[in-house]
Amino acid sequence: MNETTLPPDDFHCGYVALIGAPNAGKSTLMNALLGAKISIVTAKPQTTRKRVLGFYTGDTHQIIFIDTPGLIRPKYILQQSMVTAAHSAIAEADAICVLIDGARALERGDLLPVGLLDLLRKAGSPVFAVITKSDLVADKKQLLPMMARLLEFYDFKAVIPISAPEGQGLDGLIDELRAVLPVGPQLYPEDMLSDAPERFFVSEIIREKIFEQYRQEVPYATEVFIAEFREEEKCDHIAAEIIVERESQKRILIGSGGDALKAIGIAARKDIEAFLGRKVFLELHVRVRDGWRDNEAWVRRLGY
Template sequence: MTQHCGFVAIVGRPNVGKSTLMNRILGQKISITSRRPQTTRHQVMGIKTEGETQFIYVDTPGMHIQTRDRNKAINRFMNQAATHALRDIDCVIFIVDRTKWTAEDDVVLEKLGQVPAPVILAVNKVDWLEDKSSLLPWLDSISRKREFAAVVPISAKHGTNVPELEAEIAQRLPESVHYFPEDQITDKSQRFLAAELVREKVMRQLGDELPYQMTVEIEEFKDDGKTLHISALIMVERPGQKKILIGERGERIKSIGREARLEMERAFDAKVMLNLWVKVKRGWSDDDRALKSLGYDLD
């Protein structure tokens, strides 16, 4: 039988549900999620093989307008990573949020004007719409913004119409041998996923209190055959942020560690011993060399 395989970029402005959609399609968590915009910072690849068809999804950081408070090196990196993912792609899923269209959606639309691959518009969170009758006229109006290969209203969280979206993608993947073994689900290492899971728990617990000047670096990842021993360094930019992260009598950091450890045990199917440390490293988020050393590298 003829095999099909291709790269599918999932793009959109921050916080429209790109990572939630990829996790839903794959049936497990590969990309971290939170209610805070710009949770995803890297390109994260998710691989799904069904029979003779292999889908290689690329989850991307949200494309955003760089304002004065969002013009640090890390913001530039995230925009570059999202744009970089559109090179040599076979299909694009452009996610927008219900009946909201913003200036940042226009930024994404403009970028897609330079992409020759077919673009499928996925209108997410339609389950949140109180007035469902408002959806059809709005779908009609945004369909005129460019020629989309298909327009599919979905709920990434609940799975509504996601199989229909996958069917639209499958029709547009080229004939090709599969690039990955059929049981592989991501190109990311367990070490990378461990760092992301710690960062997710920090953002979920402290998203409103702790700004984006926080990252996680794995200093130890060792398997002794029975237990994974993981040491993670959480880096912030100011002493006040460190104090918030540790919390009263260390309660906050313990809670973050407990949640991250349980999630890692589910993800890695192994017992995990997790140690967390917090360090102040001033200006890391606006230092290109520091970012590269911390793994923020398009290569």
């Protein structure tokens, strides 16, 4: 659409925040809706650390999804910034999807993160409850009491069960969202899926591999910083710094004889090449920045 064209009265465009506990399936849902891997996904909670925009463009609507970090009680400065990212998305969005892991809720009985309802009331925008991972619930009837309970807690516009791998409920969710978004012109070209720079996706892919490969402590103490990104004729040259908090974590990351780091490099390069559609030479360096997660200056320097 060029700038002189007035938007048709029935074109809807707006921001939709995807909110929920860590591991609820926010990034997976955004990727499934867009049909592209924009946001990294792992089995570990607290994978997403920054808000990531994803653009869904239809004939009559453009939905700008905001994938957010999971809602937690922050224990260090990095986590504070993660929670702030989620809270500001709630405050700014035109509509909100609260994601609830249906399988987990049935098992443990916990439905909504503490304090979320107050934030939703304050924001005042339409809110949908999205029950994720319905494919993991064998008897779908079990979801009915959960849906009823959710409606007792909050005046959700609708409660929608979905399954990302099965694609179930996704079209219905898009229709519901379109209906509540304001009328307005398309903000981004239809072939654009996100506004984040390539550097961001590259660092996220490396972080995803670290989350997948290491246990407990290392992923949470790690950040990835792209020190150099040079496009060359045959092959892009990317140098990434993997930042950890302690020497012991550096040793684990590198592994005996460098094997572990080499495996990260191979897995990351494969995905980076697929994402960029170009050949890549990837260089990884591990650096220790003492306690960076709880150091305001470092957390800011790393873009939070």
